[in-house]
Amino acid sequence: MPRPAKGARLHKFKHRPHFYIRDTGKPDRSTGCTSRAEAEKALGAYIATKGRSGAATEPENYTCGEALTVYAEEYAPTVAAPERIGYAIDALLPFWADLKLTHVKGETCRRYAKWRDKSPGTVRRELGTLQAAMNYANREGYVTSAPLVTLPEAPKSRERWLTREEAARLVWTAYRGHKTKHLARFVLIGLYTGTRKDAILRMGFEPSTVGGWFDLERGIMFRMGDGERETKKRRTPAPIPRQLLGHLRRWKASGARWAVEYEGLRIGDVKRSFARIVGDAGLEGVTPHTLKHTAITWALQNGAKTWDVAGFFATSQQTIEKTYGHHATDYMASALDAVERKR
Known part of the structure; x- marks a missing residue:
């Protein structure tokens, strides 16, 4: 295993007046400075231009x-x-x-x-x-070519999703638990909207720069906040399911500012507390992302088309078909019909 590089740094020889720049794999370079302050400036200039010569290197x-x-x-x-x-x-x-x-x-x-x-x-x-x-x-022209890395095999897609009985048990466990009532809200939002954990925890009832928000008048869920940058994890708007809309209106009427909050404060993460309610509910292999798997699976099992599912859950249709397609009610229906049909 190679040693961690120390990086560029100043070095002072006992019998030389100037400070030198010492960098791993490179010869010592004199700063031409006898004062530490000036040498620090030279070191900063060296670091700023390191590896940035005009011509691309091999x-x-x-x-x-x-x-x-x-x-x-x-x-x-x-x-x-x-x-x-x-x-x-x-x-x-x-x-x-x-x-x-x-x-x-x-x-x-x-x-x-x-x-x-x-x-x-x-x-x-x-x-x-x-x-x-x-x-x-x-x-950007720093090197003439870039080699290819060799990646480990991609892990298999997680197939774990909740039955309706398991989901109800998880919500009830969170609601009855000590200091975990807010997780019942988190679970319900995840099950009804399939929104990712971080996006749920940033959502409120008014527009903000922190994250998305629920427009309860128009019944629209905005997964992104004002000024947030779009990432590969798409966060497109979607209509709020009526069952969830009723919950959201009650939460807001009770004075809640954030969709998931504890004592009036927004929750930063639920990793540990979520694992605790999963254990208390007697479930295994369940993570916050399981809620998204469950929401998509239930939608397909109820007859939703993959195109509509992809749009509602802000997931590519390719991913829907590859990971969840076998849950659709019409999965391979035409092929099965052809096999079973009399000649």
Whole structure:
């Protein structure tokens, strides 16, 4: 396992008047400065221009750490959720920082997966960030080409969804639990709208910059807030089911500002508390995302068309057909009819 890179830093030799810049894999460079303050400015200029020469360099002369740094500094600030890129880079740097782009190949990627010791899904996301960083460096003219990472096999899609009896038990457990009544609201919104966890927790009853909101007069759910950036996880508006609309009106009439709140404050996360009510309800393999699986599955089982389901649940039709299609009432109906029909 390669050592984590220390990065560019100042160094002072005992018998030399000037400060030097020391960087992993590169010769020491004099700042020409005898004062620490001036040397710090020189170091800042060095870091700002590191890896940014006018001409593209060859992959064997460019480290993965440099590619990741450029990606974090230049591209990450332009996306809706830069922290996700940051999490991946924090995981990647200890292993990849000093390796050249030419070291990125199947054997190294498999070694990273073994060293990381995380789920294939996690490793795929992290290596995907490395690929994106190298592609960016190539596209922006820092390197002449970008190698391809080797990804672990994609995990199978989760098939877990709740029966109506299980869903009712989960809601009732949350409502009766100590300090978990707010989770009953979270579960109901998830089951009726199939909205993702983070989007639910940001939703309120008035427009805001934090997240989406429920327009109870028009019966429309807006999953995105004012000024929020669109991401790959689409958050399109949708009509509010009448059963949920009744609940929402009662919650707002009671003085609630947020759809899911505790003592008047918006909930930041429900990971631990949700796991607790799942255990108390005697269920297994249920996560907040299971609510989205359940909502889509129920809709297809009730006869909804995949096109309408994709629009309502803000999910691509390809994903609906691939992951949930077998739940549709007309699944392979024409083929079955052809097989059973008399000649």
